Amino acid sequence: MITHAIRRWFSSEVLRSSAWRLGLHGTSLLLPLLLWLAVSHAQVVDPAFLPSPAQVIDSLWSMASSGILLADASASVRRVMLGFLLAAVVGVPLGILMGAFATIRALLEPLSGFLRYMPAAAFTPLLIIYLGIDEAPKIVLIAIGTVFFNMLMVMDAVKFVPRELIETTLTLGGSRRQVVAQVITRYTLPSIIDTLRINMATSWNLLVVAELLAAEVGLGKRIQLAQRFFRTEQIFADLLVLGLMGFAIDLAFRLLLRLTCRWAV
């Protein structure tokens, strides 16, 4: 009996019925919202600290209609995307090469393992000195903070390519180059997409840090300004937008995985 129950708790079998799963997913989002409604309605917390959902929606609406929201969001998305892309373009191929070739791994693993532990945010002053205060330092900051995770996670994924698959390819007449390009990369593609999805969150985290350095627009910048004027409802609104956009991108990655790697899902 007990083992049966344990198996039920730990397996995803309980979630077979989609109604039950949707119910849980809904609860996960609705419960905090209801709690927020109740607490702000009961006025147990000073509304200056905890704005009501209505205030937040008002603020959201006014920012949207004045065009600030779009300007902020597009500036932020652009920064995240460029930094993230840079980290992907550099990190994924290096990760694959590190996974595939012991020499490249021996050359790069200690360095990336070491640099990974330097907080990206701490590079900020240096980046300003080197790159000025334009977009460049913000994008590079996001890229630095993401790239080493990409490298190490992709490298690990390559370890799971079955040896038989690589050796079969060689005996079929494939060159080492073909093995890397057509077998290792293709086999790890689902893991690469998943790695990028997970590390997208890192890029978003760094966005706000990046916008602390002299930015004109941006969601992180707006939050900082709102704090100066004690506009907590605006902070809430921007946080909400950040969360929603991140969540949407996460879903987009999951969709991409389903579309491109049907064999793996």
Place this chain on the structure above:
Amino acid sequence: MEFNVQSLSKTFGEGRHARLVLQNINLRVRSGEFTAIVGRSGSGKSTLLRCLAGLERPSRGVIRMDGQPVTGPGPDRGLVFQNYSLYPWLNLAQNVAFGMELQGRFSRRDIRERTAYFLDVVGLGDRRKLLPRECSGGMQQRVAIARALAADPKVLLLDEPFGALDLHIRATMQEFLYRLWERTCLTAILITHDLEEALLLAQQVHVLAPNPGRISHTLAPNFDRQDLDNLRFSPSFLQQRRGLAMAMESVESCSDVPQGAS
């Protein structure tokens, strides 16, 4: 075609940790022959096959293919593993075509025709669009064989190809492989731990004794192979199998004696 192994030895590790895995192996396989190498796990039979495929380098001795020394893996020696060797993102037809595409010496048309032909040969012509994960283990192994053959090797190396299959499917696959060999001008080297399988299929059986792996017996079983299912239980077959099993046992009990610090 002549595939020749001369005094091959293989040692793993170095210095005090060196372990002799294969000792002085001599083999000759000619066009159209079906050779089996049979031995227990740990007899070094997979290492021997990996050397033949060019995936391991012999510590001593040479392997020659038509006089040319083998220095690495190549499309003249096709390989079929026990499992996990189909490309999971490609359907069966794409799997079969993959080797030809890698080589770049086949035209589009050739690739299409050869893919269709070899899928038919292994009886999967109507399953071409399936993904490997939608197929049984037996089907997957047939595709692996078709893929190896489509790449046009001079010799097919099979590393316990049916070892992971259920018993009754294994018998079907043995029948399949034998008929395939009869029908095509296949040259095959089969590695197996299954004495029955070796005697049933091969014209030339080499027994590998362990510690270190060396060829202890070579025989050329000569059976009437019209009906493999009956052959398995025919007295002459069983007698030969038993004789060989006993011979293997006696060799192995000798080699269990510690050989000092060699």
